[in-house]
Amino acid sequence: MAGEHPTPILRTEADLSRLPASDRIRYRLVGAGHRYHANDNIARFIEAGEMDELKAEVESKMHEVLRALVIDTESDHNTNDTAKRVAKMFLTEVFRGRYVKMPAVTEFPNAERLNELMIVGPVKVRSACSHHLCPILGRVWIGVLPNEHSNLIGLSKYARICEWIMSRPQIQEEAVTMLANELSERVKPDGLAIVMEADHFCMHWRGVKDDESMMTNSVMRGAFLKDANLRREFLSLLSKKDLR
Numbered sequence: 411m412a413g414e415h416p417t418p419i420l421r422t423e424a425d426l427s428r429l430p431a432s433d434r435i436r437y438r439l440v441g442a443g444h445r446y447h448a449n450d451n452i453a454r455f456i457e458a459g460e461m462d463e464l465k466a467e468v469e470s471k472m473h474e475v476l477r478a479l480v481i482d483t484e485s486d487h488n489t490n491d492t493a494k495r496v497a498k499m500f501l502t503e504v505f506r507g508r509y510v511k512m513p514a515v516t517e518f519p520n521a522e523r524l525n526e527l528m529i530v531g532p533v534k535v536r537s538a539c540s541h542h543l544c545p546i547l548g549r550v551w552i553g554v555l556p557n558e559h560s561n562l563i564g565l566s567k568y569a570r571i572c573e574w575i576m577s578r579p580q581i582q583e584e585a586v587t588m589l590a591n592e593l594s595e596r597v598k599p600d601g602l603a604i605v606m607e608a609d610h611f612c613m614h615w616r617g618v619k620d621d622e623s624m625m626t627n628s629v630m631r632g633a634f635l636k637d638a639n640l641r642r643e644f645l646s647l648l649s650k651k652d653l654r
């Protein structure tokens with residue numbers, strides 16, 4: 411293909427429309443100098459109708475994977491539609507957070523001047539590891555210390571933003587940092603603390619088959635870094651909420 415059609419430096423829309431959707435989207439990403447790692451959101455580079463094209467593309471590649479695994483997807487009724495199911499699952503469920511825009515969040519000024527520690531959680535986490543695409547299931551707790559200039563968001567929105575960031579192939583340390591960055595930017599609190607505890611299925615299913623697959627990590631920012639009492643208060647409230 412590459413030999414037949416040398417890539418011109420500036421493609422026209424007509425050239426682009428002949429490319430598979432994934433190449434078209436990649437072309438826009440590269441042009442904009444936008445990173446597209448597994449845990450990056452690329453929603454604003456995807457145009458109407460292209461998600462369906464991506465689904466068809468992933469389905470056909472997944473079909474090739476099954477073929478390479480020497481699975482007879484024609485006679486085996488269990489795997490007839492596996493390629494289609496997996497494509498749909500990746501794009502619209504488990505990696506959805508890469509392809510859709512951030513959920514709409516209404517921020518409202520801190521009119522009551524709340525400045526008490528607020529804890530949200532546990533928020534259920536369903537993610538996947540970037541290394542093996544195996545599930546990561548866990549929980550997240552978020553501690554916020556607002557000040558009078560903070561923008562408050564509804565409690566359920568913390569869970570929605572968390573879900574949006576986690577439903578991508580992730581690395582746990584990067585996932586909590588991404589979540590912290592997003593919340594810092596929206597809420598602008600004096601302090602932000604996030605604790606994530608998750609079970610990494612690639613540890614059970616493959617490799618060492620180690621049952622010690624729970625991983626806990628945290629991000630502490632602002633007041634939570636400076637104030638040991640605040641940090642203790644947050645962590646002690648979590649232990650009451652059954653953090654193992």
Ligand SMILES: [Zn+2]
Nearest residue numbers: 539541542612
């Ligand atoms: Zn893994």
